[in-house]
Amino acid sequence: MTVQAVPDAVWPYLVAYCKSVGFKLTETDAKTGVIRTDWRDGKYGVPKGLTGRLFSGLYDSGTRERLVIRLVSDHDGAASLVYLSYQGAIEEKIGSGAMHWQWAKPTPGKEATELQALMNYLASHIPHAQLSAMPAPGATAPAASAGPTSVAHTGAAPVSAGSTSPSVASGMHTDPADYKILDVNEQPVMRSALPFTTAWAQIGTALQRVNFVVDKADEGKGLYHVTFEGHDDNGYFGNLFGPGAVLSKGAKFIIAVKHHKGGVQVEADNPMMLPVETGGAQGILEMIRGGMIGPHRQAAAAKITAAQQQSEMQQSVTALHQAQQQTGVAKATYRIVDESQEPVLVTSAPFSVAWPEVAVALLHSNYLIDAHDRAKGTYQVTYVGKSQKGSGGFMSNMFDGGPVLFHGVHFRIYVQQVDKQVWVHAQNPMGLPMPAHGARSVLESFQPALSAAG
Numbered sequence: 001m002t003v004q005a006v007p008d009a010v011w012p013y014l015v016a017y018c019k020s021v022g023f024k025l026t027e028t029d030a031k032t033g034v035i036r037t038d039w040r041d042g043k044y045g046v047p048k049g050l051t052g053r054l055f056s057g058l059y060d061s062g063t064r065e066r067l068v069i070r071l072v073s074d075h076d077g078a079a080s081l082v083y084l085s086y087q088g089a090i091e092e093k094i095g096s097g098a099m100h101w102q103w104a105k106p107t108p109g110k111e112a113t114e115l116q117a118l119m120n121y122l123a124s125h126i127p128h129a130q131l132s133a134m135p136a137p138g139a140t141a142p143a144a145s146a147g148p149t150s151v152a153h154t155g156a157a158p159v160s161a162g163s164t165s166p167s168v169a170s171g172m173h174t175d176p177a178d179y180k181i182l183d184v185n186e187q188p189v190m191r192s193a194l195p196f197t198t199a200w201a202q203i204g205t206a207l208q209r210v211n212f213v214v215d216k217a218d219e220g221k222g223l224y225h226v227t228f229e230g231h232d233d234n235g236y237f238g239n240l241f242g243p244g245a246v247l248s249k250g251a252k253f254i255i256a257v258k259h260h261k262g263g264v265q266v267e268a269d270n271p272m273m274l275p276v277e278t279g280g281a282q283g284i285l286e287m288i289r290g291g292m293i294g295p296h297r298q299a300a301a302a303k304i305t306a307a308q309q310q311s312e313m314q315q316s317v318t319a320l321h322q323a324q325q326q327t328g329v330a331k332a333t334y335r336i337v338d339e340s341q342e343p344v345l346v347t348s349a350p351f352s353v354a355w356p357e358v359a360v361a362l363l364h365s366n367y368l369i370d371a372h373d374r375a376k377g378t379y380q381v382t383y384v385g386k387s388q389k390g391s392g393g394f395m396s397n398m399f400d401g402g403p404v405l406f407h408g409v410h411f412r413i414y415v416q417q418v419d420k421q422v423w424v425h426a427q428n429p430m431g432l433p434m435p436a437h438g439a440r441s442v443l444e445s446f447q448p449a450l451s452a453a454g
């Protein structure tokens with residue numbers, strides 16, 4: 001929300017509000033503008049009526065909730081932006097009968113209610129202040145997206161800072177196009193044309209919402225010192241040479257927010273201020289970006305992705321038909337063979353036919369094409385189909401022979417001209433060979449569509 005009052009005037013009322021609604025404060029840093037409350041028993045789980053009143057002191061709802069509020073100066077200090085994040089957790093039983101905590105499912109209505117209550121409080125306590133749920137020019141607010149995170153039962157809710165509901169933190173919305181992940185000097189970075197102050201606040205809130213704990217924030221240097229408190233759940237971050245190689249519970253990073261051509265550039269570094277390896281940096285930046293977009297933007301983001309893939313399909317089909325007409329090859333055949341202990345798809349079709357044919361097959365086989373480079377013969381893809389069932393995590397499966405196709409995992413498909421044949425390889429995102437059974441699984445997943453593509 002936007003408050004037409006200086007931050008110093010707003011700050012004490014934010015602190016007072018949290019106390020007035022029964023929250024204990026664990027962090028109040030006026031310098032960084034962050035207020036974090038302790039976990040309290042979730043009121044939404046307590047029985048209503050006489051039972052709830054009689055046993056309110058004894059009853060444990062099995063739910064926890066807390067607030068994270070961030071105050072940012074706006075209009076050169078003449079006004080303030082207030083971001084609110086509601087976080088919930090729920091206690092669940094695991095197989096052995098023990099209990100653990102995990103993030104509650106998104107509850108947009110709850111965060112909207114909390115925000116409205118905060119707005120009402122500030123409106124009644126700050127003399128002559130004007131409050132608005134509409135953003136000041138050029139300002140947008142972050143949103144939340146965090147998957148479940150479980151921890152051992154200790155009587156307290158999860159300690160990581162993920163959020164479970166989209167930010168209505170001001171009624172402002174971050175468009176997916178506001179932040180773009182680019183490759184600069186072979187290193188992923190995220191750029192935005194938004195002002196530093198706006199981006200700094202959004203990134204800080206997003207970090208808190210996607211399983212990163214902000215240990216220290218230095219706005220002057222543009223550095224967030226963070227600890228990852230999530231865990232690998234056989235999903236996106238299970239990729240062997242991608243984010244899973246660096247993103248483990250307790251891992252520490254520095255998120256650098258730098259001024260860049262009127263906007264910002266965001267980089268993921270290790271504690272020594274050296275860039276995180278490519279796959280890990282890409283994953284971390286995508287997590288942060290996802291946290292800012294949040295569930296309330298998922299429908300719009302999905303439409304954008306669908307439009308991009310549809311365009312990719314149309315272009316590939318057109319290129320395939322043109323190549324077939326020019327070469328006279330109407331139907332190509334592909335077979336999996338082992339070359340130097342590496343499974344590859346082999347065809348005698350010319351590269352001009354195989355290249356678009358592979359794209360069409362991938363798009364028909366639950367893969368998204370994130371990027372491609374015809375000159376290098378590479379497709380960067382994401383598997384979005386149903387995860388294969390199997391025991392163990394992705395990394396162990398890579399070596400132990402278990403399934404490797406999990407929803408959200410990344411691969412690189414390399415289309416190579418070898419003499420009079422074309423070879424199609426399945427590699428990890430960095431272009432390194434995968435274990436044989438993993439590469440075979442990937443190739444087999446879209447081989448049937450290759451026959452249909454022609």
